[in-house]
Amino acid sequence: MSDPAPSNTQRKRSSETRLGLVRRARRIMRTLTEAYPDAHCELNFDDPLQLAVATILSAQCTDKRVNEVTPKLFARYPTAADYAAADRTELEELIRSTGFYRNKTSSLMGMGAALVERHGGEVPATLEELVKLPGIGRKTANVILGNAFDVPGLTVDTHFGRLVGRWGWTEASDPVRIEHAVGELIPRAEWTMLSHRVIFHGRRVCHARKPACGACPLSKDCPSYGIGPTDPGEAAELVRGPESERLLELAGVRTEVGGNEARTAESGESTTR
Numbered sequence: 001m002s003d004p005a006p007s008n009t010q011r012k013r014s015s016e017t018r019l020g021l022v023r024r025a026r027r028i029m030r031t032l033t034e035a036y037p038d039a040h041c042e043l044n045f046d047d048p049l050q051l052a053v054a055t056i057l058s059a060q061c062t063d064k065r066v067n068e069v070t071p072k073l074f075a076r077y078p079t080a081a082d083y084a085a086a087d088r089t090e091l092e093e094l095i096r097s098t099g100f101y102r103n104k105t106s107s108l109m110g111m112g113a114a115l116v117e118r119h120g121g122e123v124p125a126t127l128e129e130l131v132k133l134p135g136i137g138r139k140t141a142n143v144i145l146g147n148a149f150d151v152p153g154l155t156v157d158t159h160f161g162r163l164v165g166r167w168g169w170t171e172a173s174d175p176v177r178i179e180h181a182v183g184e185l186i187p188r189a190e191w192t193m194l195s196h197r198v199i200f201h202g203r204r205v206c207h208a209r210k211p212a213c214g215a216c217p218l219s220k221d222c223p224s225y226g227i228g229p230t231d232p233g234e235a236a237e238l239v240r241g242p243e244s245e246r247l248l249e250l251a252g253v254r255t256e257v258g259g260n261e262a263r264t265a266e267s268g269e270s271t272t273r
Contacts, residue, residue, distance in 0.1 A: 016168070024221050025169055025185040031217050032197040035250055036243060039196035041147045043067065048123035048148035049115075050074055053083070055143050056107050056135045061098040069098055080121040083112025107135025125149040139175060146192030154179045155195040159202030166206065166224040204241040212238035217250035 016024070032039075042063040045051040053073065057066045073094050077083050083091075092105045111134045115121050123144065124130055130141035142153030154160070156175040164170055170181035186194055205212045211228035214235030219225050229235045232253045239247055248254060 021169070022185055025167070025182075028167060028218055028221050029186055029190060029194055029197075031221070031250070032194070032201060035217055035247055036197045036200045039193065039200045041143065041196065044070060045148070046074075048125075048144060049080060051144055051148045052111065052123055052133075052136065052140070053077075053108060055140045056104055056111070057095060057098045059104070060100055065098060069095055077112075080112040080115035080123075083108050084116050086112070104135070110134030111136065123148070125151065127153070138179075142179075142195070146195065150192075152188045152191040153195070154182055154191045155199070156182075157199060158208075159199045159206075160195060162208060163198050163202050163206050166211075166222065166227070167218075168223045200241070200243075204243060205239055205247060207238065210238060212236070215239050215248055215251050215253050217247060219251065 041051075043051065043054040043058060044067045045054055050070070054066050054070050057069065076094065077086060077091075086105075086109055088105055088109065091108065092101050095101045095104055095108075098104065114133050115123065118132075119129070125145065125148075127138070127141050127145060130136050130144060131138055136144075139155055139157060142155045145151035146153040146155070156178045161173070161175065161178055164178060164182055165173075169185055170178055172178050172181055182194075183191065201218075202208075205216050206218075207228070212235040213219060213222075213225050213228040214230040214232045215238070216222065216225075216235070229238070232251075236248055236253055241247075
């Protein structure tokens with residue numbers, strides 16, 4: 001029995017040169033910049049400690065829920081020493097709604113103690129020191145570095161890993177390998193904002209189960225185009241977030257008032273690729 005013929009995606013990836021990949025990756029980066037000019041960390045914080053705490057709480061929890069919990073938490077525990085000396089039962093109750101609250105309580109108390117013992121109560125500004133803290137992995141460390149210290153970093157969460165794989169930037173599944181592969185394609189100065197924009201796009205357009213391919217501004221540069229609905233009307237209904245109108249415009253799609261049909265703004269005909 002002969003091997004199955006390669007898919008269109010496989011053929012496109014296999015025929016692409018390294019230079020072509022770099023150029024395509026940077027086109028995608030520029031389109032994301034246009035699509036999400038205001039992309040940002042969606043966790044609320046005022047200092048590095050607050051961001052570290054919020055990021056620990058965000059594991060298996062939405063940013064919205066974390067932001068509902070943290071105002072009272074930050075007021076109760078303003079310093080690392082406060083977390084180190086916290087009453088476990090009280091702290092668990094404050095963060096219970098974020099899920100996995102017992103493990104997160106251990107991480108917060110352990111991080112507070114480590115910061116007091118090793119860093120004078122201050123959050124360090126290097127990847128090497130951050131990943132030594134309880135509850136802080138490489139992904140969390142890059143969030144802290146990029147958003148609290150302006151040190152460029154790539155945040156490889158589930159959205160980021162899914163999207164760069166769909167774009168053919170890397171075939172790696174390990175977050176560290178993904179980080180290194182993407183870092184070779186994109187200038188270092190862009191890493192933090194690229195992370196935000198990729199995550200925004202994953203939440204708004206390139207969904208895990210049903211990506212809005214027919215309403216995606218990246219469709220021309222995406223080798224995975226077609227794994228979601230390509231009909232503009234159907235795809236437009238999948239687009240989420242306050243940027244929806246701009247995203248549809250960038251994709252050349254507009255929704256007709258009073259109906260579900262989506263057409264290209266230029267020609268009034270159904271969008272095709």
